Amino acid sequence: MIEYRIDRRSGVATYQQIVQQTKQALRLGLLQPGDKLPTAREVVEATAINPNTVLKAYRELEREGLVEPRPGLGTFVQRSLGNADATGDAALRAELSTWVDRAFATGLDREDVTALVSAVLDAREQRTSAPADRAGGGREGTR
């Protein structure tokens, strides 16, 4: 059975870590259709995290059609995940590879490239989540 490792310093939300580790196990074939995920109680006893976090992660996996809860029995893997190099991803990878070559050609080093990629990802995330943040932040003023 999969064991989750929670890194509280990683900056990645805890439920996301569970989602990611489950997906990783699916990609590597460590989890296969029909396998049972640990119960919320088992996960929290081992990791000392809040039970709702586990439930949130499992709901997310369920929403993506990867797992299925069976009442009274537990949560079971529904389907596996292909590996990341398949089809469309290959084209993206090739584009990225060309872009990285260009970045190095202009004198950036590995750290510059990583910083640039995270900055773009951060900016994108901020653009897409900003309206929700504002709704949450302004709640006590707007109701």
Add this chain to the structure above:
Amino acid sequence: MTGQPRAGDARTTPEAAFAATGLSRRYRRRWALRDCDFAIPAGAVCGLVGPNGSGKSTLLTLGAGLQQPTAGEVRVHGLRPGLDAVLRERIAFVAQDKPLYPRLTVAETLRLGRELNPRWDQDLALEVVQQGGLSLTGRVGELSGGQRSRVALALALGKRPDVLLLDEPMSDLDPLSRHQLMGTLMGQAAEHGTTVVISTHILSELDGVIDHLLLVDDGQVRLAGPVEEILGAHLLLDGPESLPLEPHTVLELRRTGRGVSALVRPDGPVAEGWRAEPPDLEQLLLAYLRSPGAASLNTTVPSSPMEVAA
């Protein structure tokens, strides 16, 4: 921000596991708690934080019914702790000094728990004790502080309460025991929906564990609500000094070289140029503790003042 009531909020209905209205407690001339309002829903894992002498222990002993309020009231599942006898078996309280009978052995202590509590879970109590390698025949008085904490937690968990009130339960435990016991606590919360209110000074211990937060300072509630909601109501802004901070509520402002770093409660869109990210729990709590004048935020009660002038 106008602080209008949020009528119809589910969290203020009677199923709140732990709630207070105008709760105040005075010791001689000093107010330990003054006019506290909050409502913690059933099944919550709530962190109770605040500086030394802020009123955390008073709040928990009032919740456990070991003393009565000077004014206002506290309710546990709609009942009055200490007055409504049916509550006794539904609340477990671990006091900071872990009062136990020093002459009893560990086994005798658990037997006492079994005989006094109708819902006693002997397997769980034994598991908690044995996980720490404690001998059942050892006398409680001869245990170390951390081992006594373990026995006190075994008693509280064995009681199978609906509401578990813990006053700095982990402070004298080693890191492994802390992890084990926090895991056991969370396991009980997962399995039985136990409401857990836990006070601590170790802020990092709470991250990822709690889903509700109660920050008391100088006897008053400064933050109360679901952690996600409270964190979501704040932003850490980093940017050059020239950028505007209005109209946001600024809780803390720090200069960092050429730039500034501000913790704000945003009110409207953030100006272009700020790098904005949500604070983590520890950053947020430290900022509030450093800024005693910062406006309080309580999302758990309908009519509390959202803004207390700095």
